[in-house]
Amino acid sequence: xxxxxxxxxxxxxxxxxxxxxxxxxxxxxxxxxxxxxxxxxxxxxxxxxxxxxxxxxxxxxxxxxxxxxxxxxxxxxxxxxxxxxxxxxxxxxxxxxxxxxxxxxxxxxxxxxxxxxxxxxxxxxxxxxxxxxxxxxxxxxxxxxxxxxxxxxxxxxxxxxxxxxxxxxxxxxxxxxxxxxxxxxxxxxxxxxxxxxxxxxxxxxxxxxxxxxxxxxxxxxxxxxxxxxxxxxxxxxxxxxxxxxxxxxxxxxxxxxxxxxxxxxxxxxxxxxxxxxxxxxxxxxxxxxxxxxxxxxxxxxxxxxxxxxxxxxxxxxxxxxxxxxxxxxxxxxxxxxxxxxxxxx
Numbered sequence: 001x002x003x004x005x006x007x008x009x010x011x012x013x014x015x016x017x018x019x020x021x022x023x024x025x026x027x028x029x030x031x032x033x034x035x036x037x038x039x040x041x042x043x044x045x046x047x048x049x050x051x052x053x054x055x056x057x058x059x060x061x062x063x064x065x066x067x068x069x070x071x072x073x074x075x076x077x078x079x080x081x082x083x084x085x086x087x088x089x090x091x092x093x094x095x096x097x098x099x100x101x102x103x104x105x106x107x108x109x110x111x112x113x114x115x116x117x118x119x120x121x122x123x124x125x126x127x128x129x130x131x132x133x134x135x136x137x138x139x140x141x142x143x144x145x146x147x148x149x150x151x152x153x154x155x156x157x158x159x160x161x162x163x164x165x166x167x168x169x170x171x172x173x174x175x176x177x178x179x180x181x182x183x184x185x186x187x188x189x190x191x192x193x194x195x196x197x198x199x200x201x202x203x204x205x206x207x208x209x210x211x212x213x214x215x216x217x218x219x220x221x222x223x224x225x226x227x228x229x230x231x232x233x234x235x236x237x238x239x240x241x242x243x244x245x246x247x248x249x250x251x252x253x254x255x256x257x258x259x260x261x262x263x264x265x266x267x268x269x270x271x272x273x274x275x276x277x278x279x280x281x282x283x284x285x286x287x288x289x290x291x292x293x294x295x296x297x298x299x300x301x302x303x304x305x306x307x308x309x310x311x312x313x314x315x316x317x318x319x320x321x322x323x324x325x326x327x328x329x330x331x332x333x334x335x336x337x338x339x340x341x342x343x344x345x
Contacts, residue, residue: 030054030097032087035104039082048073050085056095064088064100067109067141076101109140110174117169122186126164130157137167142179150182152220166190168259184220185259191220192254192261198294200268200286205245213237215249215263222261224249229265231272240276247279248286250293267293 030036030052038052049057065076086103116123116139125137125144135146135157146167153160168189171180195201203215203222212225226237234240241247253262265275265282268289274282282289 030087032089034087035084036087037082038085038099040077040079043073043077043079046073048077050099052085052097052099054091054095054097056091056097058085058087058097058099060085060099060101064098064102067102067105105141109142110172112140113142113169113172113179114174117172120168122189123167123169123181124164125167125181127160127162130161135160137165137181139167139179139181144179144181146181146183150184152184152187182259188220188259188261189256191218192256195251195254195261197251197254198290198297199251200248200290201251203247203249203263205241205243205247208237208241208243210236213241215247217249217261217263220261222249222251222263224263224265228252228263228267230275231266231269232276234276248283250286250290 036052038050038058040048041051041057042049044059047059047061050060052058060077062070062073065073070076083101084104085099085101087097088100088103089098091097123139125139127135127137127146129136133145134148135151137144137146144167146165148157150170151157151160153163165183166186167181167183168185169180170182170185171178173179201217203217205213206216206221207214210226212223212229214221215224224237226234229237229240247265248268249263249265250267251261252264252267253260255262268282268286269275270281270285270289
């Protein structure tokens, strides 16, 4: 009987060392950054143990369960549920890996907002906080920042909390954790859908700068450059307009990409200098002069000469307006201090 047992052992030829080596050979090697499938093994008060096929069950802390705040692991995970996990750290002294769902959600959220930016999509989001630089929103779970210069609203920034705003993307930078959006650009784009070059609109002077006046036309702002106020020379727009002045202006350019509307009263003058001498006449003849301006644009598009269109002197080709100073354009990237509280961590 003893001989049979000895012979049986010799036939197997498999020692404890061989068994350990075999385990090592078929053991999975996990590295931080890997995304693996795992099954919820045990729910804990502030986390959960996950079976991912390692020697020891991995652990996911509650703060790594979602982009959003989680108070109870049961809000996200259920026992025996199988899903993907991101390996956050190497094994600790007990051979245990730390996992994350939040990192997977971040990666997919950035991918989604990059796609939305490429599509030039308009998104909507609720303002959850404001700071001295602007307002904070969440897009696909990521924290986004709206610079104050890109907020088009009559109420104060503080009153925007809880407001649902249409937004366009200005900057999507995952490496710097910067997601910057514009409310003003979204409104301008929507407004532009109902506007066209050569159209006369009513507006009011919202602000005056050395280079021109900003005119509110139905909730969005257009720039009436100093060179487009009159055919006659003007030293400063302040000599022509006051804040809250009501006037008629003509649209001469629509730039949806930059969110800019360029306006003119110069092209509405029946005679050069009428904006300075007889403003009421300019507004009275606005539609008539705008029609002649549109005819000229059409003629130029068809390759006709200015003489063939018989356009009056007042509607001669406008001189190209000088570029407005950088401050006339809303900044795409605001100063770093204005981004306080706006980054994603």
